[in-house]
Amino acid sequence: MTRLDTDRIRAARRVIDPVFLDTPLYRCDALEPALGCAVSIKLETANPVRSFKxxxxxxxxxxxxxxxxxxxxxxxxxxxxxxxxxxxxxxxxxxxxxxxxxxxxxxxxxxxxxxxxxxxxxxxxxxxxxxxxxxxxxxxxxxxEDSLDIETCEGAATIGLELVDSAPSFDAVLIALGGGALATGVGHVLKSFAPGVEVICVQPLGAPAMTRSWRQRRVVTTDSTDTIADGVAGRRPIQAVLDDLLLVADDAVLVQETSIIAGMRLLLEHAGLVVEPSAALGIAAILEDRDRFAGRHVVTIICGGNVDLPAYHRWTGAPPVHGP
Amino acid sequence: MTRLDTDRIRAARRVIDPVFLDTPLYRCDALEPALGCAVSIKLETANPVRSFKxxxxxxxxxxxxxxxxxxxxxxxxxxxxxxxxxxxxxxxxxxxxxxxxxxxxxxxxxxxxxxxxxxxxxxxxxxxxxxxxxxxxxxxxxxxEDSLDIETCEGAATIGLELVDSAPSFDAVLIALGGGALATGVGHVLKSFAPGVEVICVQPLGAPAMTRSWRQRRVVTTDSTDTIADGVAGRRPIQAVLDDLLLVADDAVLVQETSIIAGMRLLLEHAGLVVEPSAALGIAAILEDRDRFAGRHVVTIICGGNVDLPAYHRWTGAPPVHGP
The missing domain is CATH 3.40.50.1100 (Rossmann fold)
Incomplete structure (x- = not known):
């Protein structure tokens, strides 16, 4: 049993400002030729803070x-x-x-x-x-404390409710993995109500502490991080969160920086979405293992869109915007 | 009386795929210092076709x-x-x-x-x-026929229902004006249920036919158009649509191309939104008449996000994206 409770997650929906709930969930055909699988977007950036937090x-x-x-x-x-x-x-x-x-x-x-x-x-x-x-x-x-405090996991878990309430036709959900609130929250709900859906966590190779911990089934820390995905760059996983993650994640994969950047570009070019690096981790995972996802229907949670535009333009291939 | 009927608009919600309904509506604080008024975004781009159509x-x-x-x-x-x-x-x-x-x-x-x-x-x-x-x-x-066929107006009008059902605290709605389906549809609902909200249509100076028609209360055509806002660039307004527009629009304003471009930039820089020129018309209208909107709460409908990226980068100040 994880620390999460479904009744509490349902109750959370009544407390959270509706502006953050029932976010867009849609098939994005235009991405699919580049990825070789059916892709749905769960968009958490169209709100006053541009992330699911x-x-x-x-x-x-x-x-x-x-x-x-x-x-x-x-x-x-x-x-x-x-x-x-x-x-x-x-x-x-x-x-x-x-x-x-x-x-x-x-x-x-x-x-x-x-x-x-x-x-x-x-x-x-x-x-x-x-x-x-x-x-x-x-x-x-x-x-x-993000991910340790149960409210942060319950809040994230309301995304999971929205996914399962959509009568899911998808086979897998790709979730950015940092401290673990998003993965354990969404994962808990999926495992409770759609156990056939694969829960795949994705972390940068340059910030692999939680993924290594999940694989070794014990907390593994790192001395440093080296990734553009600032939102998920932690070095010290929390034991209680890892315990939950071990119960709900089917896999945890690490992706390269070049794949994260390619993911950001694809989301801009084919979906018209400006996303921060953490939000491109799911697309990066597909790019690195097309065979795994070929012909399947995958949901990727676009968890945040707060970027410094000069860096964003550098990553996606265009120099900084200059004034008028 | 316009050609629109509220019962039919409510019924339309039961026919339209839910992926296009109940789109995000949120205050965008980050835009406000640049605009001098409270701005809410009604976002019609987070769906499989990236527009309200x-x-x-x-x-x-x-x-x-x-x-x-x-x-x-x-x-x-x-x-x-x-x-x-x-x-x-x-x-x-x-x-x-x-x-x-x-x-x-x-x-x-x-x-x-x-x-x-x-x-x-x-x-x-x-x-x-x-x-x-x-x-x-x-x-x-x-x-x-866009705007003439009642379904195109009724579909657009469901946006109006979502605005009034949100218990509106806003003073004005800025609506891109092209053929008129969006303006008459949303305008009809606002005038029916929130008559105190100002309905302001915005068109490019380079494609002013419908605005001129509205001002002269008769169809005025133009020989050509000259605007980057391809989505609203018509030369020949439809009489029946103009008749409806005369009943629901409080104002119709024309904006310059430079303001449209400035609007696209602001939406990218402060809201993280990639929008097509037509979708920046509302912000352009605020930029051109700050005094009119100062201290008020304005909703702008972000009606579409389909852009050619090379052109978009040119407009927003950065050169085309190159491959990896």
């Missing part, structure tokens, strides 16, 4: 809103912080986000614009996690 | 599907043809699309990929209209 922060913020001094701090690669800032702003929460100073500027700018306090650390996401934990202890406020 | 073609195709030799022909700037091809493919319809050979290649390629017969004419959209009408007469098949 607000599904979880809506739960966190709504529970905190009733307390006497509502405040929260989180470490974030950028999307969780933006989502927590959004959810907190509407509920009078005092939100602090700790992020790496190497996080995409677009994400950091949006966090500031949403009135959160932003603290930058000289280090990566796991450095930010330590700092956020210290801040929470010192200030006595709620620490929101 | 399938709402109408679903109605056309479902009615034709029961007939003895189901076939249809339409003239299209690209999006209607793609939508009719999609709706027809799923229902065994024989679809012919007549388009200008100057239509975006991406749109023409998608029409072909959806198994429609594509006939190109040496001329513009209105030349294609004549040819489609001739084909329909010659072959004795259904001619689908």
């Amino acid at each position: 607000a599904r979880g922060t809506e739960l966190v913020a709504s529970r905190l809103a009733g307390t006497s001094s509502p405040a929260a701090v989180c470490a974030s690669a950028g999307n969780l912080g933006q989502a927590l800032a959004w959810s907190g702003r509407g509920r009078g929460l005092d939100v602090t986000v700790v992020a790496s100073r190497f996080a995409p500027a677009a994400k950091l700018d949006r966090i500031r614009a949403l009135d959160a306090r932003l603290e930058l650390v000289d280090g990566d996401f796991d450095t930010a996690r330590e700092r956020a934990a210290a801040l929470a202890r010192y200030e006595g406020i709620r620490l929101v | 399938a709402r109408g073609t679903e109605l056309v195709a479902s009615r034709l599907a029961g007939t003895s030799s189901p076939a249809a022909v339409c003239a299209s700037a690209g999006n209607l043809g793609q939508a009719l091809a999609w709706s027809g493919r799923g229902r065994g319809l024989d679809v012919t699309v007549v388009a200008s050979r100057f239509a975006p290649a991406a749109k023409l390629d998608r029409i072909r990929a959806l198994d429609a017969r594509l006939e190109l004419v040496d001329g513009d959209f209105d030349t294609a209209r004549e040819r489609a009408a001739a084909l329909a007469r010659y072959e004795g098949i259904r001619l689908v």
Whole structure:
């Protein structure tokens, strides 16, 4: 049994602002000649924070809103912080986000614009996690830990409900793997209601800690990460999340940076979607193993679209946009 | 009274494939500093044909599907043809699309990929209209006339229902104006259920026929068009559509090409959306008249996202994407 509970996930739908729910799910024919399989898009970028993360922060913020001094701090690669800032702003929460100073500027700018306090650390996401934990202890406020805190997994799991409620005709779901909230949340629901659907997690070769942990069935950490997929670049998997992942994932695969970039290009050229690298992991996995997916119907969750445009243009082949 | 009927529009929702319904509607804070007003996006591009046109073609195709030799022909700037091809493919319809050979290649390629017969004419959209009408007469098949055929207006009007059902807090809706199906359909519903919301149609200065007609309250044609907004570039407004537009539009404004391009850039940079020029008309209208919208809450319908990427990159400031 995972830490997730289906009744709680269904209840979560009543708490989350509807603007984040019932996101588009559609076959994308135009991608299929390039990929050799049927592909459906589950699009999590057409909302005020351009990622799925607000599904979880809506739960966190709504529970905190009733307390006497509502405040929260989180470490974030950028999307969780933006989502927590959004959810907190509407509920009078005092939100602090700790992020790496190497996080995409677009994400950091949006966090500031949403009135959160932003603290930058000289280090990566796991450095930010330590700092956020210290801040929470010192200030006595709620620490929101992505993937460990059950709300972050339950929020992500509501995507799974939407997939199974669509009367799925698909054979596999490709899920970006970072801390594991998305994979364990969606995976839990799929295994409960559509056990025949393959749950495939995808992580960059340059940030393989959770995938290695899943394969070895124990937490494996790495000393560093090296990937453009900033949203999934963690070094220290959480045991409780790994335990859940072992129960719901059918596979975890690692993909190369060049495949992530090719995936971003395909999504731009054939689907008209601007996605961040983490959101192209599923397409990257198909590109690296066409035989596996040939003739099958695959869903890929487009989990975020927050990019620095100059980097995005570099990746997709065009130089930075200049002013008018 | 317009030609539209609210009961028929509500009934249309039960016929249209749900993949085209209940599209995202969300406040886009990130756009607001650049525009000086509150902006909500109604996003019609996250579906298999990347435009709102399938709402109408679903109605056309479902009615034709029961007939003895189901076939249809339409003239299209690209999006209607793609939508009719999609709706027809799923229902065994024989679809012919007549388009200008100057239509975006991406749109023409998608029409072909959806198994429609594509006939190109040496001329513009209105030349294609004549040819489609001739084909329909010659072959004795259904001619689908955008904006004139009530299904195309009713399909578009379902967007209006979604706007008013969202318990609108907005003051104005900005609607791309071409043939008029979108404007009359959405406008009819807004005037019926949210009469205080201003209905503002936006057309390019380079294709002003319908706006001039609306202002003069009679059909005014032009000899040519000169705009990158291919989706709204008609020269010959239809009297019956103009009659409806006169009843539901509060204003019709014309915008410059540079504003359309600036709008596309803003939507890319601050909303992460790749849109075709017609879909940037609303943002262009705000840019050209900030005082009018200052402090108000405006909805803009992002009606389509089918672009030729080389042209799109040229407009938004970056050169064409090159292969890996």
